[in-house]
Amino acid sequence: MNTDNKPQVFKDATDFKTQFCEECESIFSKTYDELNDFERYYALASLIAGKARNAKVDGENDEKQVYYFSLEFLIGPLLDNYLLNFGVRDIVKAGCEQLGTPLEELVACEADPGLGNGGLGRLAACFMDSMAALGINGNGNGMRYRYGLFRQEIEGGRQVEMVDNWLEHGFPWETRKNESAVVVQFGGQVVRHQDGERFWFTQEGGEKVKAVPYDVPILGYGAKKVNTLRLWSAEPATEDFDLDAFNSGDYAKAMKFRSDVEAISQILYPNDAGEHGRVLRLKQEYLFVSAGLQTILRTYEKKFGKRYGEKLWEHLGDHVSVHTNDTHPAMCGPELMRILVDEKRVDFDTAFNVARKTISYTNHTVMPEALEKWPIEVFRHLLPRLYMFIEEIDRRYRDTLPHDVEGWANVLSKTAILWDGQVRMANLSVIFAHSVNGVSELHTGILKASTLHEFYELRPDLFNNKTNGISHRRFLGNANPKYAKLICDAIGEGWLADANQLSQLEKYEDDPSFQEEFEKARRWSKERLAKYIFEATGTQLDTSMVFDVQVKRFHAYKRQLLNVFKILDLYNRILSDSSFSPRPTAFIFSGKAAQSYTFAKEVIRLINSVAEVVNGDPRVNDKIRVAFVPNFAVSSAQLIYPATDISEQISWAGSEASGTSNMKLMMNGAITLGTYDGANVEICDLVGQDNIKIFGLRTEEVDALRAAGNYWAWDLYNNDRIRLGRIIDELTDGTLAHLSGNFESIRDELSISNDHDLVLKDFYSYVDAWDELAQAYGDRRAWNKAAIHNTARSGYFSSDRTIREYARDIWHIDA
Numbered sequence: 001m002n003t004d005n006k007p008q009v010f011k012d013a014t015d016f017k018t019q020f021c022e023e024c025e026s027i028f029s030k031t032y033d034e035l036n037d038f039e040r041y042y043a044l045a046s047l048i049a050g051k052a053r054n055a056k057v058d059g060e061n062d063e064k065q066v067y068y069f070s071l072e073f074l075i076g077p078l079l080d081n082y083l084l085n086f087g088v089r090d091i092v093k094a095g096c097e098q099l100g101t102p103l104e105e106l107v108a109c110e111a112d113p114g115l116g117n118g119g120l121g122r123l124a125a126c127f128m129d130s131m132a133a134l135g136i137n138g139n140g141n142g143m144r145y146r147y148g149l150f151r152q153e154i155e156g157g158r159q160v161e162m163v164d165n166w167l168e169h170g171f172p173w174e175t176r177k178n179e180s181a182v183v184v185q186f187g188g189q190v191v192r193h194q195d196g197e198r199f200w201f202t203q204e205g206g207e208k209v210k211a212v213p214y215d216v217p218i219l220g221y222g223a224k225k226v227n228t229l230r231l232w233s234a235e236p237a238t239e240d241f242d243l244d245a246f247n248s249g250d251y252a253k254a255m256k257f258r259s260d261v262e263a264i265s266q267i268l269y270p271n272d273a274g275e276h277g278r279v280l281r282l283k284q285e286y287l288f289v290s291a292g293l294q295t296i297l298r299t300y301e302k303k304f305g306k307r308y309g310e311k312l313w314e315h316l317g318d319h320v321s322v323h324t325n326d327t328h329p330a331m332c333g334p335e336l337m338r339i340l341v342d343e344k345r346v347d348f349d350t351a352f353n354v355a356r357k358t359i360s361y362t363n364h365t366v367m368p369e370a371l372e373k374w375p376i377e378v379f380r381h382l383l384p385r386l387y388m389f390i391e392e393i394d395r396r397y398r399d400t401l402p403h404d405v406e407g408w409a410n411v412l413s414k415t416a417i418l419w420d421g422q423v424r425m426a427n428l429s430v431i432f433a434h435s436v437n438g439v440s441e442l443h444t445g446i447l448k449a450s451t452l453h454e455f456y457e458l459r460p461d462l463f464n465n466k467t468n469g470i471s472h473r474r475f476l477g478n479a480n481p482k483y484a485k486l487i488c489d490a491i492g493e494g495w496l497a498d499a500n501q502l503s504q505l506e507k508y509e510d511d512p513s514f515q516e517e518f519e520k521a522r523r524w525s526k527e528r529l530a531k532y533i534f535e536a537t538g539t540q541l542d543t544s545m546v547f548d549v550q551v552k553r554f555h556a557y558k559r560q561l562l563n564v565f566k567i568l569d570l571y572n573r574i575l576s577d578s579s580f581s582p583r584p585t586a587f588i589f590s591g592k593a594a595q596s597y598t599f600a601k602e603v604i605r606l607i608n609s610v611a612e613v614v615n616g617d618p619r620v621n622d623k624i625r626v627a628f629v630p631n632f633a634v635s636s637a638q639l640i641y642p643a644t645d646i647s648e649q650i651s652w653a654g655s656e657a658s659g660t661s662n663m664k665l666m667m668n669g670a671i672t673l674g675t676y677d678g679a680n681v682e683i684c685d686l687v688g689q690d691n692i693k694i695f696g697l698r699t700e701e702v703d704a705l706r707a708a709g710n711y712w713a714w715d716l717y718n719n720d721r722i723r724l725g726r727i728i729d730e731l732t733d734g735t736l737a738h739l740s741g742n743f744e745s746i747r748d749e750l751s752i753s754n755d756h757d758l759v760l761k762d763f764y765s766y767v768d769a770w771d772e773l774a775q776a777y778g779d780r781r782a783w784n785k786a787a788i789h790n791t792a793r794s795g796y797f798s799s800d801r802t803i804r805e806y807a808r809d810i811w812h813i814d815a
């Protein structure tokens with residue numbers, strides 16, 4: 001795999017075994033044979049991490065440094081991916097085999113780092129992979145959360161949240177860098193100083209926090225480049241914590257300061273519900289922004305101080321790009337200005353221009369109510385000096401907004417940073433950015449037309465689209481080993497470096513022997529998943545069934561509820577019509593709901609209740625089965641995607657910014673059953689209408705329906721008591737109550753709340769589409785052709801493509 005003249009990290013399996021056994025002894029002072037599987041995994045990961053940190057990469061290049069700021073990096077397990085990137089997977093596999101523990105078993109020991117929620121965090125991780133693969137100087141800047149969101153267990157059908165202590169057994173990939181720690185200041189007072197003409201400000205008192213970085217090496221494919229993901233941890237800046245209290249024996253009080261500070265990096269917040277406005281969250285945001293920028297400027301000054309002298313800071317944007325993933329790093333703009341003005345004596349206007357040349361912003365949400373805001377009072381109290389910059393930028397923005405612009409008052413009300421007692425982080429992000437991008441064609445269109453429309457009218461040149469992508473190496477190369485091997489045997493290994501080469505598979509779409517091997521690979525993946533699900537849940541799945549999969553965070557707009565309604569409809573039809581016999585299908589769900597998101601948690605309970613009823617009913621359970629896989633994570637995602645026949649992407653049109661599981665699944669040869677939403681639109685364009693199943697209202701139709709205000713969901717209930725009405729009745733008539741009771745709140749959502757997410761509206765269109773698709777599965781040859789065609793057209797969705805576009809259009813670097 002490593003075809004260059006790169007030195008191999010292992011000469012052969014024997015060399016690998018020697019090094020591996022030495023590592024075991026140096027870490028545990030025990031021989032390989034004396035260790036358990038986890039310890040063996042740990043030693044192997046340590047060995048590979050060491051090689052990644054020390055990899056001899058192509059000399060330091062002078063290209064721009066990109067800093068990708070993201071509160072989340074959902075990196076997943078690294079070991080198997082790094083073996084692939086080093087090109088030593090086969091050697092290591094053989095060596096492990098000879099030592100007596102299959103590599104797969106060691107790989108399965110690796111914990112999922114609890115560093116992200118879902119799509120947004122996974123995108124950041126895929127971008128890190130692609131930047132390293134393409135040789136870009138790409139630095140990740142994020143938070144090292146001591147605990148992840150939570151570990152999900154299911155009890156009595158309900159989601160139960162347990163502590164996600166992912167660091168419990170150590171994280172062999174990270175290195176603590178004491179010498180690179182920086183101080184971040186919260187609260188206190190702003191003091192004005194004057195010396196003749198010159199005046200300046202300092203922030204006195206308040207709370208000083210030490211941000212300590214932990215670095216994770218990011219190894220690019222082919223090991224030509226190693227970048228760094230830097231994750232910050234909060235600690236007290238000084239050890240003289242409330243010494244008086246300590247000396248007088250009040251240890252609890254003395255330690256409180258310490259735990260208050262450490263709380264900043266203690267826990268990852270959910271990104272999607274109910275957690276808005278937590279001060280600790282604002283502290284997290286400022287900590288990683290300030291620590292990251294201080295480090296960037298220190299490094300830049302060291303490198304370019306001599307070359308540019310007085311003009312040093314004006315050139316920052318030539319050598320540094322700061323990319324902000326969503327609004328969580330929105331303080332990058334004002335914080336960069338604060339450091340330049342207060343500490344580097346740059347004047348205000350220059351500092352603003354430097355910031356704007358350096359910073360770019362990716363928006364991830366179309367729903368205005370979901371845009372991040374902070375009460376001014378909270379903000380000013382926590383970050384008094386930063387707030388002064390925001391206030392001044394806002395004032396100047398208002399001043400420079402042309403008064404002859406049409407609807408001036410409206411434009412101001414939509415675009416100002418400070419409004420209605422709030423700091424609006426999306427507007428802050430836009431005003432400080434030289435580029436604003438959406439994450440799919442449809443999403444970018446909606447930003448321009450509505451969410452950020454007023455900005456778009458003022459500055460159309462700011463806006464661009466960068467359709468998301470995924471690491472095809474991880475999600476096809478690592479996740480689907482049998483299919484990946486089949487592809488390599490057919491078209492070579494070039495696709496791992498260049499995903500567009502997957503298009504060469506088009507030649508094989510209709511090839512009977514390729515199709516046969518494809519089916520074998522799929523069957524193997526389905527067996528692997530069925531075994532995993534059985535061990536995790538006790539639910540038995542028959543791998544000859546269609547595997548119909550919806551795995552993602554639980555959210556009303558993603559409409560897992562619509563999927564459950566379809567299953568209940570099938571259940572009812574089988575029972576009431578003996579001639580009805582749908583294609584035997586296993587419906588697989590996985591995903592977490594935010595702790596405080598009651599509705600989403602009820603949908604999880606509903607799925608488990610339906611599973612209980614369906615799986616236990618011999619009249620139907622040879623035709624339909626339902627499984628809920630607990631604790632969705634990158635590791636389980638990698639088992640699920642390759643086993644999927646039908647990919648459920650059923651958010652209401654105009655709600656999902658892009659989606660990325662849709663891409664991962666189509667790349668693995670699943671057929672999409674989806675709405676015309678997010679990147680589904682682009683999948684449809686690429687594979688053609690015959691190789692995807694689209695249903696439901698389009699964005700324009702949803703908009704028109706909402707604008708007309710004449711949708712009455714309950715009419716649909718009243719008009720159809722046989723199918724839709726019956727399903728809704730079953731929510732509360734005891735049919736599903738055995739596990740943990742009825743589902744009144746879901747019924748209320750559809751009736752009293754008038755079905756905001758259009759579950760009833762899209763129901764028939766969805767069920768009909770599913771019926772047709774499931775029927776099509778019967779023609780194995782046509783199905784396999786379509787499946788392979790999906791893989792062949794999926795190269796576009798490699799994050800390598802996405803990153804090339806960011807590099808070219810936003811960061812202005814060659815890649």
Ligand SMILES: *Cc1c(COP(=O)(O)O)cnc(C)c1O
Nearest residue numbers: 118119552633634637659660661
């Ligand atoms: C890809 C991925 C997601 C995103 O899924 P969507 O369906 O696009 O929301 C979430 N979680 C994990 C673990 C993933 O790998």
